[in-house]
Amino acid sequence: MDFVNKLFKGFKPTGSCCGKKGGEIRGNLSKIAIVGSPNVGKSVMFNRLTGAYVTVSNYPGTTVEVARGKTRIGDRELEVIDTPGMYSLLPITEEERVARNILIEEKPDIIIHIVDAKNLERMLPLTLQLIEAKLKVVLVLNIIDEAEKIGMKINSQHLEKDLKVPVVSTVSTTGRGIDILKGRIEEYVRNM
Amino acid sequence: MSETCKYPGDILENSLEKIENLLGADHGISKRSIGLLLLQEDEEIMSLVKSSEAESFAQIMEIVNxxxxxxxxxxxxxxxxxxQEEASSIVSGAIEHLPKPGLPFKEKLSRVMINPVTGIPILLVILYCGIYKFVGEFGAGTVVDFIETDIFENHINPWITQVVSSIIPRHLFRELFVGEYGMITLGLRYAVALILPIVTTFFIAFAIIEDTGYLPRLALLIDRIFKKIGLTGRAVIPMVLGLGCDTMATMVTRTLPTKRERIIATILLALAIPCAAQLGVILSLLEGNSKGLWIWAGVVGLVFVLIGFLSSKVLPGDSPSFYMEIPPLRLPKLSNVFIKTYTRVKWYFMEIFPMFILASMMIWIGQITGLFSLLTKILEYPIRWIGLPDKTAVAFLFGFFRRDYGAGGLYDIKKAGLFTGNQLVVACVTLTLFLPCIAQFLMNVKERGWKTGVGISVFILLFSFTAGFIMNLILNILGISL
Known part of the structure; x- marks a missing residue:
């Protein structure tokens, strides 16, 4: 019964924060972690990649628990982890601490760093920190349609050259750019 | 290998290099990152390194200092x-065209929402249309009346009673299913006829409001008031979410930066924020009694501010600072509103349904063993102190299970015409403040620990009855009858 589960959940240590969907996934699947500031579309991207559903809202801080799911990229199955929003590797709030612990404890093979393209400048420092941490990062310029709408143009090849990581433009709510993103992840996976 | 980001002054790069050389263990992220976090004195990383490289830790801290x-x-x-400098220089190289900062319509609308002069009327309109009209009048009024009276009372209840009577001849066992507190006639009816329509309409309204991006603006609008009660605008989101389900909202208090803020928010959620089901039932109880509704809202609002203010004085800690990402205003996507409402309602219903059935079973057992009437008898004393009819004790006993279940109990008593206007308002206030449901209690314990969780519950139990007592007293002294 749900109530009994809840009761037990209350006594588990907080470290065993199992997500709402998917439950525990065993085995040695490669892991993809989705990270980024609050409200940039991490959960929508998670839904896109896994086909599962986690609540999506237009305000920061919707995801406080960690959700997990699976995705198929090329011929391989990967585990996808949706994390609460983080601004920096130096956490201030509990949710940021939860997100960082995933990076440290679970050692994901690939990090998808999602940024709001309009606010690239403010969000890029986290990309720099992730690269600095020697994690395999893919930078996703999400909500690119809103950036284009206000007349902003970003040269992603230029960014790739400077950062030396793949850069993909997407609109996660409509699905634009998702195939390209999957392609870039596949390249990474093949070299793993 | 060249690093993406170099740090100023040889001293930082040199210290980093020294720390990196002292680090041995693998921490999932590069030594350079660990070194940087150590330089910034991140407590978690410091204790991590302290345990993994005990010998060199002192040396590392020396370098940091x-x-x-x-x-x-x-x-x-x-x-x-x-x-940030590095990021800005990379971005300036990659951006081919930057828009001139102007003030488009959306931005203007956003400012109107945040400015107190225009923002508060907008908030009132949203509350009136979204909560009072849609959830209160439509959900808790029209839809509940239809399902409750037309479907359950006129069709399902008589039919099922007949069917069960023909199958189960013994009165005692029949009571379990179709009695006064039967699994079908009470448990199922509360869940489907009362709670389901209210919660569904609330979650629809909430999904629309949250998808527009209004909530962070509301946070800015009432940040100043919230500062007085030891919270920041950031706490608006758990509070508004609490109007949906306090258990869910207690979990979301994790987004608050300080422990102090999280405790204050947890207390306020447990005490003074009614959940959607409760709110809906209360709105329909006080329907046609607008003076009573205002008094209820006023008293609960006052308690919210007073307890927030007092706990911010009692709990040690600094006033928090406020920083929040403001997303753009967007038109809500119908599909997202739909799927979000669906998942929330499903989650909520799955949560309450077994509880309601279980409650009917326990009441049944309680009735056979006499425990039920004993507990009701005990509860009748505080109930009399606050001037309510004895029968209300049953509703409060329900309230121990779930607040929405308790509010449902009041609904039945009102329907039977057992309340005077004053009693109704006092009962609504007391039950709103009353103990959170079991799920929320468990969440409080999980998030805040045993001591705080139990402490909050004891405080609320005493406080809610005291508040009801005082309110009844004041109404009597002033000779007000509602």
Missing amino acids: HAKTHFQEPLSYIISQRR
Whole structure:
């Protein structure tokens, strides 16, 4: 019964924060972690990649628990982890601490760093920190349609050259750019 | 290998290099990152390194302290400033066209929402249309009346009673299914006829409001008021979410930056924020009694501010600072509103349904063993102190299970015409403040620990009855009858 589960959940240590969907996934699947500031579309991207559903809202801080799911990229199955929003590797709030612990404890093979393209400048420092941490990062310029709408143009090849990581433009709510993103992840996976 | 981001002054890069050489264990992220976090004195990382490299830890801290003496500002500031410079220079190279900052319509609308002069009327309109009209009148009024009276009372209840009577001849066992507190006639009816329509309409309204991006603006609008009660605008989101389900909202208090803020928010959620089901039932109870509704809202609002203010004085800690990402205003997507409402309602219903059935079973057992009437008898004393009819004790006993279940109990008593106007308002206030449901209690314990969780419950139990007592007294002394 749900109530009994809840009761037990209350006594588990907080470290065993199992997500709402998917439950525990065993085995040695490669892991993809989705990270980024609050409200940039991490959960929508998670839904896109896994086909599962986690609540999506237009305000920061919707995801406080960690959700997990699976995705198929090329011929391989990967585990996808949706994390609460983080601004920096130096956490201030509990949710940021939860997100960082995933990076440290679970050692994901690939990090998808999602940024709001309009606010690239403010969000890029986290990309720099992730690269600095020697994690395999893919930078996703999400909500690119809103950036284009206000007349902003970003040269992603230029960014790739400077950062030396793949850069993909997407609109996660409509699905634009998702195939390209999957392609870039596949390249990474093949070299793993 | 060249690093993406170099840090200023040889002292930082040198200290980093020294720390990196002292680090041995693998922490999932590069030594350089660990080194930087150590320089910024991240507590978690410090204790991690302290346990993994006990010998060199003192030496590392020496390097950190030495580096600190070279700068006036904290190292975390220096480091993030340097990173931002690097980021800005990369972005300026990659951006081909930057729009001129102007004030489009959306931005103007956004400012109107945040400005107190225009923002508060907008908030009132949203509350009136979204909560009072849609959830209160439509959900808890029209839809509940239809399902409750037309479907259950006129069709399902008589039919099922007949069917069960023909199958189960013994009165005692029949009571379990179709009695006064039967699994079908009470448990199922509360869940489907009362709670389901209310919660569904609330979650629809809430999904629309949240998808527009209004909530962060509301946070800015009432940040100043919230500061007085030891919270910041950031706490608006758990509070508004609490109007949906306090258990869910207690979990979301994790987004608040300080422990102090999280405790204050947890107390306020448990005490003074009614959940959607409760709110809906209360709105329909006080329907046609607008004076009573205002008094209820006024008293609960006052308790919210008073307890927030007092606990911010009692709990140690600094006033928090406020920083929040403001997303753009967007038109809500119908599909997202639909799927979000669906998942929330499903989650909520799955949560309450077994509880309601279980409650009917326990009441049944309680009735056979006599425990039920004993507990009701005990509860009748405080109920009399606050001037309510004895029968209300049953509703409060339900309230121990779930607040919405308790509010449902009041609904039945009102329907039977057992309340005077005053009693109804006092009952609504007391039950709103009354103990959170079991799920929320468990969440409080999980998030805040046993001591705080139990402490909050004891405090609320005493406080809610005291508040009801005082309110009844004041109404009597002033000779007000509602």
